[in-house]
Amino acid sequence: MKKHNQLNILISGANDGIGYYMVESFLKQGHNVFVLDVKIDNLQHLSKIYDENKLMYVQCDVSQENQVEESIEHAISTFKKIDYMIHNACLCTFASFNDTQIETFKKVFDVNYYGAVHLIRHILPLFEKQNKGDIFVTSSGVGIMGFKNISPYSSSKGALESLVKCLNLEYKHTNISFHIIHPPLTRTASSKGLTVPNEFMAKPEVVGYGLSKRIHRRKWIITFTRRNRFTVFLMYLLPISMGKLLSSMTDKYAKRQ
Numbered sequence: 001m002k003k004h005n006q007l008n009i010l011i012s013g014a015n016d017g018i019g020y021y022m023v024e025s026f027l028k029q030g031h032n033v034f035v036l037d038v039k040i041d042n043l044q045h046l047s048k049i050y051d052e053n054k055l056m057y058v059q060c061d062v063s064q065e066n067q068v069e070e071s072i073e074h075a076i077s078t079f080k081k082i083d084y085m086i087h088n089a090c091l092c093t094f095a096s097f098n099d100t101q102i103e104t105f106k107k108v109f110d111v112n113y114y115g116a117v118h119l120i121r122h123i124l125p126l127f128e129k130q131n132k133g134d135i136f137v138t139s140s141g142v143g144i145m146g147f148k149n150i151s152p153y154s155s156s157k158g159a160l161e162s163l164v165k166c167l168n169l170e171y172k173h174t175n176i177s178f179h180i181i182h183p184p185l186t187r188t189a190s191s192k193g194l195t196v197p198n199e200f201m202a203k204p205e206v207v208g209y210g211l212s213k214r215i216h217r218r219k220w221i222i223t224f225t226r227r228n229r230f231t232v233f234l235m236y237l238l239p240i241s242m243g244k245l246l247s248s249m250t251d252k253y254a255k256r257q
């Protein structure tokens with residue numbers, strides 16, 4: 001694998017799941033990482049292996065702009081320069097549209113979409129000063145294709161897709177770029193409510209490690225393998241057909257259970 005200079009990376013939602021393994025892999029690659037998450041227990045274990053100058057973490061709810069602002073100020077005063085900002089935190093709920101209260105839509109958007117807006121707003125002044133920086137937001141295939149019984153999550157990811165497109169156009173003539181991370185279906189707390197066979201789900205450590213290596217290519221779309229890149233390409237090309245296919249596959253599986 002190509003060696004990269006030591007980078008300073010800020011990431012939200014990495015106490016668990018895919019994000020946690022991205023952090024572990026970044027640390028093994030020699031980078032410095034600053035994590036924002038509501039819980040920090042798993043990171044405390046990780047910090048026993050890596051010294052406090054390499055792994056830093058703060059409790060921060062990304063839906064609260066004041067907490068994000070304070071955490072980013074802390075990260076900037078620690079690292080001085082930041083190379084990547086990754087919004088990975090998410091909230092995913094499982095229920096039909098009819099059974100979903102408006103408050104749930106707001107809560108999900110507050111974390112997934114407005115969390116990204118808060119992080120981007122407060123990291124951009126530094127990136128503009130540095131005249132350099134990469135911003136990554138973790139999306140999902142369901143944000144392109146849709147899926148049953150997760151409309152708040154799915155539409156918040158769709159909104160993120162649009163946000164990144166807008167910002168890439170606005171920042172076209174700068175050295176600041178915006179990217180979308182597309183993990184595959186992965187066995188984590190957030191995907192527990194999906195009626196998808198376990199064998200169709202990747203392991204979070206495989207996905208986290210894969211993404212943390214391929215992220216350095218700084219492509220528009222980041223996937224964990226080349227094969228997964230092809231699947232994501234099909235989702236963008238044929239969103240409606242792919243959405244119908246995935247839904248009918250999961251319906252068939254649910255009936256067999």
Ligand SMILES: NC(=O)c1ccc[n+]([C@@H]2O[C@H](COP(=O)([O-])OP(=O)(O)OC[C@H]3O[C@@H](n4cnc5c(N)ncnc54)[C@H](OP(=O)(O)O)[C@@H]3O)[C@@H](O)[C@H]2O)c1
Pocket residue numbers: 012013014015016017018019036037038039060061062063087088089090091111138139140141182183184185186187188189190191204
């Ligand atoms: N798993 C999949 O199949 C899949 C597929 C496509 C895309 N993704 C995306 O991949 C990313 C990682 O997902 P994952 O599956 O690894 O989920 P996960 O295991 O649930 O991890 C999400 C992390 O975000 C944290 N978080 C939740 N709300 C937060 C808030 N308000 N502020 C700060 N942190 C918060 C969670 O903390 P708690 O543990 O305390 O809730 C957790 O540490 C997400 O953006 C997700 O949408 C996942």
